[in-house]
Amino acid sequence: MPSPHQKVRRADAERSIATIVAAALDCFVQDPHVSMTAVAGAAGVSRVTLYAHFPSREALLDAVLAHSVEQADAVLQDQHLDEGPADEAFSRLVRSSWRILERHAFLLSASEGVIAPARRRAHHEKVLGRVERILVRGQEEGVFRSDLPVGWLVTTFYSLLHAAASEAEARRLRKRDVPDILDRTLSSMLRSPQTSA
Numbered sequence: 001m002p003s004p005h006q007k008v009r010r011a012d013a014e015r016s017i018a019t020i021v022a023a024a025l026d027c028f029v030q031d032p033h034v035s036m037t038a039v040a041g042a043a044g045v046s047r048v049t050l051y052a053h054f055p056s057r058e059a060l061l062d063a064v065l066a067h068s069v070e071q072a073d074a075v076l077q078d079q080h081l082d083e084g085p086a087d088e089a090f091s092r093l094v095r096s097s098w099r100i101l102e103r104h105a106f107l108l109s110a111s112e113g114v115i116a117p118a119r120r121r122a123h124h125e126k127v128l129g130r131v132e133r134i135l136v137r138g139q140e141e142g143v144f145r146s147d148l149p150v151g152w153l154v155t156t157f158y159s160l161l162h163a164a165a166s167e168a169e170a171r172r173l174r175k176r177d178v179p180d181i182l183d184r185t186l187s188s189m190l191r192s193p194q195t196s197a
Helices: 004-030 036-043 047-053 057-077 086-103 106-111 117-123 125-141 150-169 175-190
Strands: none
Touching (some): 036 057, 057 086, 057 125, 086 175, 106 150, 150 175
């Protein structure tokens, strides 16, 4: 059982980590290639302290990504996605997901070549679980197609959202148009052939 002194040290370490992650999030928004030294300065800690908690840029980005996805999941939880017709809930999910991704698009640039794609995808599993539940509900309601594996449909959702972010970043899509484009693209792809007839 940890001593009171160990508990205090652990609490201090957790506060220090939270401060660093919050500062890093702000820093990466400003500059996806910000240095670890700049992050330490923004967090008000020494480089020694920063590296004690995050021994590499990859470790820090991994923590920032995990924190961002937790925030995203909390936002989606407030969308009441288990209520109402599945196709309407899915449209809310698409638009909310884009707003979240647009705010955190800097993480795509910052983590490119640093965090492996499989690791980035793994961070999103909780959020993608919400996508899967809506898709399954839509299949049960007969509004979404059931001739393709649900896992593939989830992957398509994830991939198209990130492709839209890349297109918007490259100015091949206007950001204000993306929610409608994504909604129309995904909804038409998911529509059950019976409802399309």
